Amino acid sequence: MFTRAVTRSAIATGRGNASLFLRARGVASPLASAGRRCISVYGYTQSKALIYSRYGEPKDVLQLHNHSISPPNGSQVILRLLAAPLNPADVNQIQGVYPSKPPFETTLGTQEPSAVAGNEGAFEVVATGSGVKNLSKGDWVIMKRTGQGTWRTHAQLDESQAIKIENKDGLTPLQISTVSVNPVTAYRMIKDFCEWDWMRSGEEWLIQNGANSGVGRAAIQLAREWGIKTLNVVRERKTPEETEALKKEMFDLGATAVVTESELVSGEFRNTVKELTRQGKEPIRLALNCVGGKSATALAKTLAPGSHMVTYGAMSKQPVALPSGLLIFKDLVFDGFWVSRWGDKNSQLKANTINDILELTRAGKFKDIPVEEIKWNWETEGSVLANGVQETLSGFRSGKGLLKYEGSD
Ligand SMILES: NC(=O)c1ccc[n+]([C@@H]2O[C@H](COP(=O)([O-])OP(=O)(O)OC[C@H]3O[C@@H](n4cnc5c(N)ncnc54)[C@H](OP(=O)(O)O)[C@@H]3O)[C@@H](O)[C@H]2O)c1
Numbered sequence: 001m002f003t004r005a006v007t008r009s010a011i012a013t014g015r016g017n018a019s020l021f022l023r024a025r026g027v028a029s030p031l032a033s034a035g036r037r038c039i040s041v042y043g044y045t046q047s048k049a050l051i052y053s054r055y056g057e058p059k060d061v062l063q064l065h066n067h068s069i070s071p072p073n074g075s076q077v078i079l080r081l082l083a084a085p086l087n088p089a090d091v092n093q094i095q096g097v098y099p100s101k102p103p104f105e106t107t108l109g110t111q112e113p114s115a116v117a118g119n120e121g122a123f124e125v126v127a128t129g130s131g132v133k134n135l136s137k138g139d140w141v142i143m144k145r146t147g148q149g150t151w152r153t154h155a156q157l158d159e160s161q162a163i164k165i166e167n168k169d170g171l172t173p174l175q176i177s178t179v180s181v182n183p184v185t186a187y188r189m190i191k192d193f194c195e196w197d198w199m200r201s202g203e204e205w206l207i208q209n210g211a212n213s214g215v216g217r218a219a220i221q222l223a224r225e226w227g228i229k230t231l232n233v234v235r236e237r238k239t240p241e242e243t244e245a246l247k248k249e250m251f252d253l254g255a256t257a258v259v260t261e262s263e264l265v266s267g268e269f270r271n272t273v274k275e276l277t278r279q280g281k282e283p284i285r286l287a288l289n290c291v292g293g294k295s296a297t298a299l300a301k302t303l304a305p306g307s308h309m310v311t312y313g314a315m316s317k318q319p320v321a322l323p324s325g326l327l328i329f330k331d332l333v334f335d336g337f338w339v340s341r342w343g344d345k346n347s348q349l350k351a352n353t354i355n356d357i358l359e360l361t362r363a364g365k366f367k368d369i370p371v372e373e374i375k376w377n378w379e380t381e382g383s384v385l386a387n388g389v390q391e392t393l394s395g396f397r398s399g400k401g402l403l404k405y406e407g408s409d
Helices: 018-024 088-095 173-177 182-192 214-225 240-253 261-265 269-276 293-301 324-329 339-345 347-362 382-393
Strands: 045-052 063-069 076-085 122-128 140-143 154-158 162-164 205-208 229-234 257-260 284-289 308-311 333-336 371-376 400-405
Touching: 045 154, 045 382, 063 154, 063 382, 076 173, 088 382, 122 173, 140 173, 173 347, 173 400, 182 214, 182 284, 182 339, 182 347, 205 214, 214 229, 214 240, 214 284, 214 347, 229 240, 229 261, 240 257, 257 261, 257 269, 261 269, 261 293, 284 293, 293 308, 339 347, 371 382, 382 400
Parallel strands: 205 229, 205 284, 229 257, 284 308, 308 333, 371 400
Antiparallel strands: 045 063, 076 122, 076 154, 076 400, 122 140, 140 162
């Protein structure tokens, strides 16, 4: 977790009172406006964090909280946000319906015990304590664990809580801020739940719904790199032209085939699968399900005997229902995957996985996800940020929400 930002006995903190501590010391306020460094002559950094102290809809419960962060001590570092994505799980966490819930605390001097929202993000090191060994000013880092609260302009934490991006050359804040959840999830599900026959490169398939999600896009590109064909399911858009444009996006990433949800659940789909897989000679060995309901059932029906379906999301909020015959006669295996728990247990493997993906990104083999940027500077109102977060769960978006911090230091 992030360490205490400032002791309340030393500095009055709270919403909108950042200048108090400067006045208390008789310092003419050098507080930042957009683009200026938020730091006092005493080395205290001014920070804003999107916090919540009760569960509910983001627009109702998120607040922007001003506070001061003391200069780094020992192995502590001060970080400045570069970019942070708005993932569905972040919203579920704020709603209180996600299994992991960051504790509500008063460490940032909030009036009520609160948590900082957000789980993923890229930060730049702006100051280091005298005992810091592995990080330097200017390094880019991501959080080692989820639940550390990334929707904040600045943060103070122990260097052991951050993963350093060893080589940031050729990489952007967007790429780094979105690498640790979705691409890692896709990577591990493809690698760890199926024993691919690598001698049959290009002759085995995976099928997935939510193919245009962050995870889905990553799965398409990784499978392409690893010689696995992909059958991808997306939802229809308002017009046939928009649907075709979305399918084209998937093909441009390396999708082998793209169908809509309606096509997936139609009676014709069986024939489509037969044709694509050369009458089953090219087996579908893995299904990745983030939707549930009828979509999940239809995915399962396409699987070759002995294959796996991994459920990692529940966007339709419908349960996964499986025909008994699939379990009895086809020997299918149904699993779930949660990258947070996996990452906590496998921190070194997570770091290696991230490096692999960043190498592919640097080589131009892993494209950026489309985003809808929400620019965040010192003047940005909390309501603008909260409303942006609220939009995250609405469907048919052109891109994932991304908080882009525009302060210079
Ligand atoms: N288990 C894990 O470790 C793990 C890790 C990462 C993500 N996830 C889960 O994976 C899912 C995708 O996350 P993401 O960050 O990749 O998503 P994202 O980029 O934000 O995209 C959301 C996806 O969900 C689809 N969607 C939204 N509402 C839907 C509905 N009612 N029915 C069917 N599809 C719907 C969207 O399709 P449209 O464009 O058609 O709206 C889009 O494909 C989420 O459920 C997330 O919680 C799980």
